[in-house]
Amino acid sequence: MDWNQAITQFTSYCTIERGLSANTVQNYSMDVQKLVDFLLARSLSPSPLDIEQETLSQFIYELAKQVKPRSQARVLSGLKAFFAYLVFEDYRTDNPTDLIESPKIGRKLPDTLSENEIDALIAAIDLSKPEGHRNKALLETLYGCGLRVSELVALRMSDLYFNEDFIKVTGKGQKQRLVPLSTLTKKYITQYIEEQRVHIPIVPEFSDTLFLNRRGKQLTRAMIFTIIKQLAKKIGMDKKVSPHTFRHSFATHLLQNGADLRAIQQMLGHESITTTEVYVHVDRQHLTEVMEKFHPRG
Known part of the structure; x- marks a missing residue:
């Protein structure tokens, strides 16, 4: 088995059997390709079945000179x-990465926006333009429901349960969850559907997709990034803003207003509560208020 065959089989396994997202599968494939490029550049020729830990350690050592610890860990x-897959399929009896330690990267606190900054970005949308109501609806949905950008672009008309005030979201690993829908978010989605979406010549295969581009196809993740960056530039915002900033802000604002961490975990679709706990560290003001209110020395 050569590297190309191994990578092809590995990506198929990740997609079909593990149900990983297209982005995760692509990243895994690129990670292995970096190793292959390293081997080619040094005229090394071990196959994926006989490459040893020493060679992999050398690759990681060289990688550490080029990228930050977080990228190295990824x-x-x-x-x-990749090597766990080869062991699982009995191509190898050992995983040569088992004894290679990941770099210590610490916990990166997410960037967030204040409620006023969120309002300013959304207020900067030009509703006189054809895409205005769509952009307002998608940003209100991004912030109001705390979605990942991949979940936002994949949202379907059939995922909207307006009578029950919920939307059905398909997250990582094709796991589904129900997220509450506020009256305000529902209002802007309805405006977009009734005032703009009905006038788009929709491509049949995207007839159930909620947010569409002007050609009647599903929006790309890159387009959402572009919309947000243009709005930030328009209002002179210096912060680095992305779709994920809206998700982080959603969680932080819920916590600031007294929401239960478990409830936030469910709405975000985090498998582990540990992932959600990062927002406790972000909300320093809330922690100070808790200390002053409940500690004897407060």
Whole structure:
């Protein structure tokens, strides 16, 4: 088995059997390809079935000179998954990455926006333009429901349960969850559907897709990034803003207003409560108020 065959089979396994997202599968594939490029550049020729830990350690050592610890850890994660697959399929009896430690990267606190900054970005949308109501609806949905950008672009008309005030969201690993829908978010989605979407010549295969571009096809993740960056530039916002900033802000604002961490975990679709706990560290003001209110020395 050569590297190309191994990567092809590995990506198929990740997609079909593990149900991983297209982005995760692509990243895993790129991680392994980085190793292949390293081997080619040094005229090394071990196959995926006989490459040893020493060679992999050398690759990680060289990688550490080029990228930050967080990126290094992500590549190593992809390689661990690749060799775990080879062991699972009995192509190998050992995983050569088992004894390679990930770099210590600490916990990166997410960037957030204040409620006023969220309002300013959304207020900057030009509703006189054909895409105005769509952009307002999608940003209100992004912030009002705390969605990942991949979940936003994949949202369907049939996922809207307006009578029950919920939307059905398909997240990582094709796992589905129900997220509450506020009256305000529902209002802007309805305006978009009735005032703009009905006038778009929709491509049949995207007839159930909620947010469409002017050609009647599903929006791309890159387009959402572009919309947000243009709005930030328009109002002179210096912060680095992305679709995920809206998701982080959603969680932080819920916590600031007294929401239960478990409820936030469910709405975000986090498998582990540990992932959600990062927002406790972000909301320093809330922690100070808790200390002053409940601690004897407060």
